[in-house]
Amino acid sequence: MKLEITADLCDGLDLVFSALPHKASAEACIPLLEQNIKVVDISADFRLKQADVYTQWYGVEHPDPTYLEEAVYGLTELNRDAVSDARLVANPGCYPTSAILALTPAVQNGWIGGDIIVDSKSGVSGAGRSLSMTTHFSEVNENVMAYSVNGHRHLPEISQELDAVADQPVNLTFLTHLIPMTRGILSSCYAPLRPDIAQSADASERVRQMYKDFYADNAFVQVTDTPPQTKQTLGNNYCLVHPVVDSRTNRLIVISCLDNLVKGAAGQAVQNMNLMCGFPEAMSLDALAVYP
């Protein structure tokens, strides 16, 4: 059933979260924006800055591209000030949150360049509740599969954000896998590292310290000393990031993980709402992981 946004629905609203499918979400958000109601959109409708790129990857015309420029990409840690002032926040995709948080410190510092590979694994809830042959229990259980091998729709989103940080186009390969797990994303990222850094004494320690400094004031991004596991983020709003140097190949490896439904979606949406409404950023987001 199509959701009609009528004036009486909007009375007294400060902010609306939209978690509708792509296109339906923009169609629902635009009447709210026209009434100056703040919106956090959890779909992909306002994440890409260029309408033609949106059409290329989502296969539909954008309902109103004039909002694309205004929308703030809601990766809170990287865009905190802009989110605080925003009327429209495009909440990032679950895969892009894990990849962009893993790579931004090294890209921004100019420490990595050349071919970047992001290899991600997701639990099944990332696909939503609709049934398909690939998300049916008997298909997913005891199975691992790569999908969207010719290009996942989150690739332009990750590229857009890393290009902006690098101030030039990055060369990105992004590959997704479905694994027999309910929640969670684990991304393994690989990139050529500047040889002087890769060959320096205690290279991993040096890179890890740079990451720790970068995220020092960001409670929800933790730079870990050992490779993180999805269970450590189950049900919480953390993204765990572990950079390590392979000095043999002069390559940076960054492992990151998060809960696709929390830091990858609803948790980050609440984090953004807190800023947009002037609340403490971590309000209601202090849950610990359900562990083990």
Ligand SMILES: NC(=O)C1=CN([C@@H]2O[C@H](COP(=O)(O)OP(=O)(O)OC[C@H]3O[C@@H](n4cnc5c(N)ncnc54)[C@H](OP(=O)(O)O)[C@@H]3O)[C@@H](O)[C@H]2O)C=CC1
């Ligand atoms: N799952 C994840 O990990 C993440 C999801 N997202 C995005 O968040 C949004 C929601 O995802 P998710 O909850 O997983 O998806 P689901 O498919 O599980 O849920 C979508 C919901 O939207 C409803 N719906 C569909 N079309 C319309 C419409 N035209 N008007 C009103 N309601 C409609 C559906 O109703 P009904 O059940 O009746 O069909 C359903 O309740 C999507 O845009 C998704 O891409 C973002 C980040 C991560």
Ligand SMILES: CC(=O)N[C@@H](CCC(=O)OP(=O)(O)O)C(=O)O
């Ligand atoms: C496992 C799985 O199918 N994952 C989804 C991505 C998760 C998601 O919902 O992406 P948005 O944030 O862009 O909506 C997919 O690959 O399409």
